[in-house]
Amino acid sequence: MGRPDPHPGRCLPAIALIALLLFAQIAMASPDAPVAIDVGVVVASHEGPTMDPALSSIRNQLQSMFNYSSYRMVDRLNRTLSVGETGDFGLPGGRSMRVTPVPSKGNKVRLAVQVMEAERNLLTTTLGLSRGGMVIVGGPSYQKGVLILIISAE
């Protein structure tokens, strides 16, 4: 027969942390869980061979898809949005992007995305991504290159 632990309270912090982790996992897996939006604002151009260190992990993808020689990240925007909540992201050149998570199923997130230039609607789209997925929106001109938006949702 085992001897009872003389200090049963010692295990409580560990149990609480494990419960917290499980709760966080369940909350994150829920389709209506908040969505963390991460937008990397990159200016791509032919002005010199530059690769921003923050883009090193996706360097190969960028170079496979585009033929620019310079990729410079000028801004990094993060917002955590609930389903139905709209986040406004200011972009260079008087542009802006509005992102709204919309209801989804499973581990997917659905985003309604709108890119505006002043009052002009440049793009309206609805995207379905896995959590942790990435999509790129690009094309609007900026300075001597183009804007590329690297959009991730977690």
Place this chain on the structure above:
Amino acid sequence: MDCTKTREMIQDHIDGCLPPDAAEAIRGHLGACLPCAAEEGELRRVGDMLRLWSAVQIGERERKLSPLWTRVRAGIEERREPGLARLLRRWFWVPAAAAVAVVALLFYPSDGTRAPFHPKSFDVTVESLESDTATVALVDKGEGLPRVIWIIENGKT
């Protein structure tokens, strides 16, 4: 030394508590006096019997005490656990807290971070795509590459 004095000191002599000269005097008297020698022999036998009886009693009591003592000793040993185990028990929450911090950092990146992108998937479904003022194209260069939505303004690429 006479018999009275000898019998007063005889027990001390048996116990070896007498100074050498007194012990020598007693030995001298015992060698010459049969009644005192008999008394000494009796006392020695009683002493031996008492020691034997005590040993038996202790042995029996030890048998009864043994299970209790085993439990006490086990308890002492348990408390004297290795230093590493004790440290692990006491500081278990530190690695647990560190794990929580790492998870929090991974899943909730702070604003303005310059941390590299780590996409888990490029699997994207484009449900709708439209523009009032530009041409938009959906570019899909295959697996392992992200899907690209390209906005073409004023006919420029």
